Amino acid sequence: xxxxxxxxxxxxxxxxxxxxxxxxxxxxxxxxxxxxxxxxxxxxxxxxxxxxxxxxxxxxxxxxxxxxxxxxxxxxxxxxxxxxxxxxxxxxxxxxxxxxxxxxxxxxxxxxxxxxxxxxxxxxxxxxxxxxxxxxxxxxxxxxxxxxxxxxxxxxxxxxxxxxxxxxxxxxxxxxxxxxxxxxxxxxxxxxxxxxxxxxxxxxxxxxxxxxxxxxxxxxxxxxxxxxxxxxxxxxxxxxxxxxxxxxxxxxxxxxxxxxxxxxxxxxxxxxxxxxxxxxxxxxxxxxxxxxxxxxxxxxxxxxxxxxxxxxxxxxxxxxxxxxxxxxxxxxxxxxxxxxxxxxxxxxxxxxxxxxxxxxxxxxxxxxxxxxxxxxxxxxxxxxxxxxxxxxxxxxxxxxxxxxxxxxxxxxxxxxxxxxxxxxxxxxxxxxxxxxx
Amino acid sequence: xxxxxxxxxxxxxxxxxxxxxxxxxxxxxxxxxxxxxxxxxxxxxxxxxxxxxxxxxxxxxxxxxxxxxxxxxxxxxxxxxxxxxxxxxxxxxxxxxxxxxxxxxxxxxxxx
Numbered sequence: 001x002x003x004x005x006x007x008x009x010x011x012x013x014x015x016x017x018x019x020x021x022x023x024x025x026x027x028x029x030x031x032x033x034x035x036x037x038x039x040x041x042x043x044x045x046x047x048x049x050x051x052x053x054x055x056x057x058x059x060x061x062x063x064x065x066x067x068x069x070x071x072x073x074x075x076x077x078x079x080x081x082x083x084x085x086x087x088x089x090x091x092x093x094x095x096x097x098x099x100x101x102x103x104x105x106x107x108x109x110x111x112x113x114x115x116x117x118x119x120x121x122x123x124x125x126x127x128x129x130x131x132x133x134x135x136x137x138x139x140x141x142x143x144x145x146x147x148x149x150x151x152x153x154x155x156x157x158x159x160x161x162x163x164x165x166x167x168x169x170x171x172x173x174x175x176x177x178x179x180x181x182x183x184x185x186x187x188x189x190x191x192x193x194x195x196x197x198x199x200x201x202x203x204x205x206x207x208x209x210x211x212x213x214x215x216x217x218x219x220x221x222x223x224x225x226x227x228x229x230x231x232x233x234x235x236x237x238x239x240x241x242x243x244x245x246x247x248x249x250x251x252x253x254x255x256x257x258x259x260x261x262x263x264x265x266x267x268x269x270x271x272x273x274x275x276x277x278x279x280x281x282x283x284x285x286x287x288x289x290x291x292x293x294x295x296x297x298x299x300x301x302x303x304x305x306x307x308x309x310x311x312x313x314x315x316x317x318x319x320x321x322x323x324x325x326x327x328x329x330x331x332x333x334x335x336x337x338x339x340x341x342x343x344x345x346x347x348x349x350x351x352x353x354x355x356x357x358x359x360x361x362x363x364x365x366x367x368x369x370x371x372x373x374x375x376x377x378x379x380x381x382x383x384x385x386x387x388x389x390x391x392x393x394x395x396x397x398x399x400x401x402x403x404x405x406x407x408x409x410x411x412x413x414x415x416x417x418x419x420x421x422x423x424x425x426x427x428x429x430x431x432x433x434x435x436x437x
Numbered sequence: 438x439x440x441x442x443x444x445x446x447x448x449x450x451x452x453x454x455x456x457x458x459x460x461x462x463x464x465x466x467x468x469x470x471x472x473x474x475x476x477x478x479x480x481x482x483x484x485x486x487x488x489x490x491x492x493x494x495x496x497x498x499x500x501x502x503x504x505x506x507x508x509x510x511x512x513x514x515x516x517x518x519x520x521x522x523x524x525x526x527x528x529x530x531x532x533x534x535x536x537x538x539x540x541x542x543x544x545x546x547x548x549x
Contacts, residue, residue: 222486
């Protein structure tokens with residue numbers, strides 16, 4: 001292992017020159033006896049591109065919800081997660097998440113700088129090149145910290161945000177991805193998470209709650225009127241997210257065939273049921289069906305079906321989507337009573353949705369779909385596993401995220417000054433404006 | 438001369454414009470504005486968070502007229518802008534000191 005590590009340091013130095021890159025590429029990247037399946041590879045590469053598109057979709061989803069003076073700063077939080085976390089991922093994120101296991105807690109640094117991660121398939125996905133699996137997983141790492149940005153929208157410093165997402169991904173996303181998808185202790189325990197209910201939505205949603213509590217509410221929250229400045233932008237983002245989610249969930253089959261088809265269908269059913277349920281509940285409760293409610297309900301349905309997508313059948317997906325629409329609606333309507341300003345509802349949608357979906361997988365998983373039964377099919381142990389998974393991931397995410405935020409606050413300060421907050425982040429932090437009359 | 442400023446509902450705007458041009462008013466200025474009166478604002482709910490929208494959108498039109506047209510102008514605005522519901526708006530009338538047509542330098546009623 002030590003020898004490999006030294007080799008990777010050498011490789012890293014070579015990365016600086018293009019010639020060096022080609023030289024080190026030859027041993028690891030050479031095609032070997034095991035040929036990848038072309039259909040599987042094509043689907044995973046397309047899925048990776050679909051998941052990539054979700055982050056700009058999230059940027060529009062969030063961008064429309066803030067006040068016009070903060071539209072670019074908010075969009076930039078999501079957009080900059082793409083390049084920053086992509087580089088973190090190829091250097092250390094991938095090896096920490098999926099590298100050879102250390103005590104079930106973290107991956108080793110053996111694959112530092114993608115050392116040894118080549119075109120030969122890995123044990124994670126035996127029919128696609130290892131690099132295809134790597135880049136597909138990288139897109140998940142990218143969108144997850146961007147989801148948290150909804151909690152501290154309109155008041156966090158950009159410099160602190162960059163430091164925060166690097167620390168958060170390294171110390172929360174990478175270990176939790178390892179626990180569940182990298183063969184870590186939760187995987188060994190039998191916790192199932194098809195496409196990221198725990199790894200993506202519970203980590204980001206619970207961290208969002210911690211962030212909203214630590215950074216404090218926006219100036220004027222609940223006194224000033226701060227409605228979304230551009231809901232059509234939010235709806236455009238919603239459409240892109242829904243579209244990209246097919247890559248997120250159906251791609252998580254890591255192959256192209258029966259399982260990806262089932263996950264594709266359950267994903268769509270979850271989204272549709274979440275949307276219709278939200279609208280019905282809202283119409284009854286508030287008297288009017290809103291487009292913003294429809295958009296929120298669809299994202300709640302998608303987030304909630306995510307952990308269950310490749311484990312449950314269509315009718316179970318319908319039940320999970322209905323639960324998503326109704327419970328997330330209640331969560332969002334309770335927010336102002338609880339007093340924290342999770343400005344764009346990262347916790348209420350992703351945290352709550354991720355938890356419901358992870359429980360849903362424990363209830364409705366069917367061996368006929370993907371080899372594992374849940375409580376409803378006679379295996380109560382699966383539900384217990386899921387609850388342990390939720391508890392472990394939620395507590396770890398909350399505590400670690402709180403520590404990271406306190407550290408960043410002590411180092412550079414989390415929050416912009418009052419003048420910047422009133423003037424708008426776009427002009428003061430970025431020197432640009434989204435709109436001119 | 439008088440300056441008549443009317444704050445009216447958006448959907449009455451076309452009728453008011455037509456009624457004024459029909460009685461021979463040759464020019465006006467219109468702008469979209471926000472405000473409140475005794476009607477106050479209304480509540481909007483976004484994802485369960487209630488916001489009081491204090492300023493409601495209205496259209497403000499301004500017409501400069503000779504004194505003898507005032508009664509007729511007020512009459513057609515009242516008729517064409519009125520719905521009978523709250524929020525129909527208001528009319529403000531000012532004395533107009535002078536008017537200048539920039540192209541020719543004409544002043545007073547000639548310039549209207």
